[in-house]
Amino acid sequence: MNVALIAHDKKKDLMINFVIAYENILKKHTLFATGTTGKRIMEASSLSVNTFQSGPLGGDQQIGAEIAKGGIDMVIFLRDPMTAQPHEPDIQALIRLCDVHMIPVATNIATGELLIRGLERGDLEWRLYKENLV
Numbered sequence: 001m002n003v004a005l006i007a008h009d010k011k012k013d014l015m016i017n018f019v020i021a022y023e024n025i026l027k028k029h030t031l032f033a034t035g036t037t038g039k040r041i042m043e044a045s046s047l048s049v050n051t052f053q054s055g056p057l058g059g060d061q062q063i064g065a066e067i068a069k070g071g072i073d074m075v076i077f078l079r080d081p082m083t084a085q086p087h088e089p090d091i092q093a094l095i096r097l098c099d100v101h102m103i104p105v106a107t108n109i110a111t112g113e114l115l116i117r118g119l120e121r122g123d124l125e126w127r128l129y130k131e132n133l134v
């Protein structure tokens, strides 16, 4: 599966702890991330990540474009709900595209844990037949 990992600045340490905890699951999948999140993940773990631009420079939109192309199966986006983001419209657009294309998306760590365990258990295998869904 193609998994996108994104974290706002105040959630980046949490994302690092998350990927280290679930490294054995994540390493079986193809990972994508916005620029700084991906760089931090690769520095802190043995995971290989396909990185896009940093979020404020268009990274959320690039991941949105991948979603529109059918290239992303799951998104874990640890958002910071307490800090205004200059690129809030891009964030909303990304989440909207998850809904358009029926992409499982977690916006906090609690749902992220559920999705990653579901990924390991094979709960997302239906994504293999996604061409018939939208």
Ligand SMILES: O=C(CO)COP(=O)(O)O
Binding pocket: 006, 007, 008, 009, 033, 034, 035, 036, 037, 038, 053, 054, 055, 056, 059, 060, 091
């Ligand atoms: O801003 C972000 C998502 O909206 C994340 O971008 P970075 O991973 O480049 O910090």
